[in-house]
Amino acid sequence: MDSSEAIPVREPDKLKFNLNTGCIIYTGILNNSGYGPHVRVYQHFVGLVPLGYELDHICRRRACINFNHLEVVTPLVNCHRGKGYKCTPEWWERVKILYASIY
Secondary structure, eight states, X not given: OOTTSOOOOSOGGGXXXXXXXXXXXXXXXXXXXXXXXXXXXXXXXXXXXXXXXXXXXXXXXXXXXXXXXXXXXXXXXXXXXTTSTTOOHHHHXXXXXXXXXXX
16 A cells, blocks of 8 residues: 555544654544544555454554554454553453354
């Protein structure tokens, strides 16, 4: 994919480029967990995220939409890399149900 294409966000004026980190921070409305439109950007430039996988921000900035800062990982890997906030028993139950429906 050509990274010089326009970034597929509705409000391009809501992007801030950090030249030190390479992050492209979306400053528009974020979801309840603090994430921007990173999945849409990843799918536009790279491809679909396989069922049962998630995108991990390797830069650790949730509002970053730079597709080079996103890695496709399992929920387990994503949980261990993060701060562990979502590794609750309820979260693990949802992951088990998801994997049972896939495999």
